[in-house]
Amino acid sequence: MTFNSLHFLLFFPAVVVGYFALPFRYRWLFLLAASYYFYMSWRAEYGLLLFASTLVAYGTGLLMGRTPDPRKRRVYLLVSLISNLGVLFGFKYLDFFNESLRGLFNQFNIFYDVPAFQVLLPVGISFYTFQALSYSIDVYRGRKTPETHLGIFALYLSFFPQLVAGPIERSAHLLPQFHEKHDFDDQRVTAGLRRMAWGFFKKLVIADRLALYVNTVYNSPTDYTGLPLIVATYLFLWQLYCDFSAYSDIAIGAAQVMGFDLMENFRRPFFARSIGEFWQRWHISLTTWFRDYVYIPLARRRRFRWHPSLDFFILFVLIGLWHGANWTFIIFGLLHGFYMAWGIWTQGTRANLSRLAALKSYPRVTTLLEVFVTFHLLAFSIIFFRANSLSDALYIVSHLFAGLEWVPPYQIALGAYEFAVAILAIAILELVHFVQERGLPQMNLSRHPVWVRWSAYYLLLFGILIFGQFGRTEFIYFRF
Amino acid sequence: MIKRFALKAALFLSIGFALAAALAYAAHAIWPDSVSNEYADYQLQVRQLREQADEIEALSVGNSHSLALDFETLGQRGYHLWRPSGDLFEARYQLEALVPSLPNVHTVYISTSYGLFRWDNGADPEREFIRQEMYSILPAATPLPGDLDNFMLGKLRSVFPFDYLIRADHWKNVFRGLLVGREVPPQADRFRRETDGQDLNTRFVECTLLSDEELAEAAERDVAAYRGRMSTMAAGNTHLQRDTYHTTVELIRFLQERDIRVVFYTPPYYESYIKLSDPAMIEEMKQIMGRLQQEYGVEYYDLSADEELISDARLFLNTDHLNLCGARVFSTRLNQLMQSHNR
Numbered sequence: 001m002t003f004n005s006l007h008f009l010l011f012f013p014a015v016v017v018g019y020f021a022l023p024f025r026y027r028w029l030f031l032l033a034a035s036y037y038f039y040m041s042w043r044a045e046y047g048l049l050l051f052a053s054t055l056v057a058y059g060t061g062l063l064m065g066r067t068p069d070p071r072k073r074r075v076y077l078l079v080s081l082i083s084n085l086g087v088l089f090g091f092k093y094l095d096f097f098n099e100s101l102r103g104l105f106n107q108f109n110i111f112y113d114v115p116a117f118q119v120l121l122p123v124g125i126s127f128y129t130f131q132a133l134s135y136s137i138d139v140y141r142g143r144k145t146p147e148t149h150l151g152i153f154a155l156y157l158s159f160f161p162q163l164v165a166g167p168i169e170r171s172a173h174l175l176p177q178f179h180e181k182h183d184f185d186d187q188r189v190t191a192g193l194r195r196m197a198w199g200f201f202k203k204l205v206i207a208d209r210l211a212l213y214v215n216t217v218y219n220s221p222t223d224y225t226g227l228p229l230i231v232a233t234y235l236f237l238w239q240l241y242c243d244f245s246a247y248s249d250i251a252i253g254a255a256q257v258m259g260f261d262l263m264e265n266f267r268r269p270f271f272a273r274s275i276g277e278f279w280q281r282w283h284i285s286l287t288t289w290f291r292d293y294v295y296i297p298l299a300r301r302r303r304f305r306w307h308p309s310l311d312f313f314i315l316f317v318l319i320g321l322w323h324g325a326n327w328t329f330i331i332f333g334l335l336h337g338f339y340m341a342w343g344i345w346t347q348g349t350r351a352n353l354s355r356l357a358a359l360k361s362y363p364r365v366t367t368l369l370e371v372f373v374t375f376h377l378l379a380f381s382i383i384f385f386r387a388n389s390l391s392d393a394l395y396i397v398s399h400l401f402a403g404l405e406w407v408p409p410y411q412i413a414l415g416a417y418e419f420a421v422a423i424l425a426i427a428i429l430e431l432v433h434f435v436q437e438r439g440l441p442q443m444n445l446s447r448h449p450v451w452v453r454w455s456a457y458y459l460l461l462f463g464i465l466i467f468g469q470f471g472r473t474e475f476i477y478f479r480f
Numbered sequence: 481m482i483k484r485f486a487l488k489a490a491l492f493l494s495i496g497f498a499l500a501a502a503l504a505y506a507a508h509a510i511w512p513d514s515v516s517n518e519y520a521d522y523q524l525q526v527r528q529l530r531e532q533a534d535e536i537e538a539l540s541v542g543n544s545h546s547l548a549l550d551f552e553t554l555g556q557r558g559y560h561l562w563r564p565s566g567d568l569f570e571a572r573y574q575l576e577a578l579v580p581s582l583p584n585v586h587t588v589y590i591s592t593s594y595g596l597f598r599w600d601n602g603a604d605p606e607r608e609f610i611r612q613e614m615y616s617i618l619p620a621a622t623p624l625p626g627d628l629d630n631f632m633l634g635k636l637r638s639v640f641p642f643d644y645l646i647r648a649d650h651w652k653n654v655f656r657g658l659l660v661g662r663e664v665p666p667q668a669d670r671f672r673r674e675t676d677g678q679d680l681n682t683r684f685v686e687c688t689l690l691s692d693e694e695l696a697e698a699a700e701r702d703v704a705a706y707r708g709r710m711s712t713m714a715a716g717n718t719h720l721q722r723d724t725y726h727t728t729v730e731l732i733r734f735l736q737e738r739d740i741r742v743v744f745y746t747p748p749y750y751e752s753y754i755k756l757s758d759p760a761m762i763e764e765m766k767q768i769m770g771r772l773q774q775e776y777g778v779e780y781y782d783l784s785a786d787e788e789l790i791s792d793a794r795l796f797l798n799t800d801h802l803n804l805c806g807a808r809v810f811s812t813r814l815n816q817l818m819q820s821h822n823r
Contacts, residue, residue: 006628006629006633010632184482184485185481186484186485186488189485417652418652454495461496462499462500462503465500466645468646470646471605
């Protein structure tokens, strides 16, 4: 069951009605059952894996809470880390690892034949595994008291709005909310539904429309040179953003309807003025996870202190690998590590250049320039994120500026009309972002009379119905 | 608070529904691309079938290979209920929905194409509309397993014409039609077919004549398209072969419980098509049919590679379908085989 299926449109209202109709003491059980039903509608077996992960994190958390002995606590933490990461490795990385080793050994004419695991990657495994890990580490560090209620803890890992593609929640933020009673609040329900509708607009009108163009080009890149490759790359940036942030919007909105507050996952990333700022605006729940559990511990290890920029390479290679077991994601991570390191290495030079060009006198020009450069650095790296293979990515990079003759973009996959709809929708999206970025209060819908609000809602809903692509396309981040 | 919210929500939805109906009405003049022309055919087929319920002795279900059957040649008062690209799930669903209201049906023919056991329209996003059309027309209250979305969309289609609002052309043709007026694309011939009472049970495929070269050239394209479609379906349903087999068994049991004779048949393919087809797939189909014959006593007639038929270009509409002349020849042959089986 995906958010953009009819099944979900029936499931969600039923869950909301049931949730508010039930006495508080049964609500956790109802939500837990609904969440497992949601998850197991992909494949029932997945539920067992999720439950196993829950038991391990819950059990080790309890054991850590019961003993003050740091050695024992470390052992329990290791059990949780090894079992959770082991499952993730087995399902997601083992085949890639074997394949890479096989390639390496082949270079030396050594026969390496480990059979491929070849199992279907359980949906959302990277998300709930990371959520379980953060809980275990927080309990180990004493930042979180262990959760004693198994049902509530199981709900924390399986809460259906954010189970499959985040936001990756922290136990300190989400777990206490399951112990609180949430009364029906029409303002909050309306705000949640509005957020969900905005998510559906981004997914159905923009992301799935752009996917037609991007998939056509990226699935057979060697058929194209120059402009189509450039256009597809730009469009993929918006497709990816709209697809993923739409999921977050729907998740946050759905949770909000039931009274839960999930963390924000995106903050208008294309307004970022540097790659560092981009990562503070993009997939925030993942970057803060890596910051707290990987980057800061790395930076604190004084005994093995290496050059600080190396930390960035490690961090971003891990972020790249989190997305998938493929060399393209590793290159994507390396590129971002390089961008960050380059930012440190050239800080002085750039400041001198800026002074020479007197850019400080023109702050708007500086901002525009920074946003422009950041956007293009991103666009370059995203080629590796989207390409189906490393050879495809290298072909695209080497042919971006080859044969730059004019090919009307609407001649590929989308007609002129569909292309115009896509561009118009992106313009609306960025206009809304601009307004949000500037924080213009007059654009806050809830301040306006009911007829203005309802008109805006109808426009949004009919915009989705009329211009949406209803092809049951899955969300991109389901693969991760 | 909940009561006030519920009232507001009801008002919001009512206005929304009225707006949707108004928009659908505005777009009504322009036939949406998303609705296949076969939808109207199918509506008519089901209606005709129900009108002639007492007279029908034989039914043919399955996909376009059902065109190979000519009831006149078979000497039966039969009715074609095939659907383009129909699969076994749909065949079973149609039979379960309609056979109980057909008291005199004694034989059901099921076209058995090479890839039939690897075919599931529900597993292919581009073919889901076939399911939705079926649900909207057939008098059945439950969906096929795991096909709830299509079922609801199909049933919704039968009460609210959402195809006029949510259109594959995204209102491009509507905007053009409303603004320019004259440049509206011609409507499909749906209404003509529906209103002139043309009997869809009569054959509309003439004895076309394609050269050997034309057929050989088309075979490559046709086989590739068929293969591509099947790989999409295999990705969409990882238990495809198991599911198709299971549904075939259920279909057979359903008919046999009603003393209805079940006849599977595979009509001829043009020889160049056979050469390019995956031999493993053909073998698989034969093995499954052999198993069904053995375990359930169904009849199966495989003329797909009949040497007298497969090389005669005059009998073919295209590489994998017979034309009317071919259908007559095939049906004569099938009739002889069935009679010798009876003896």
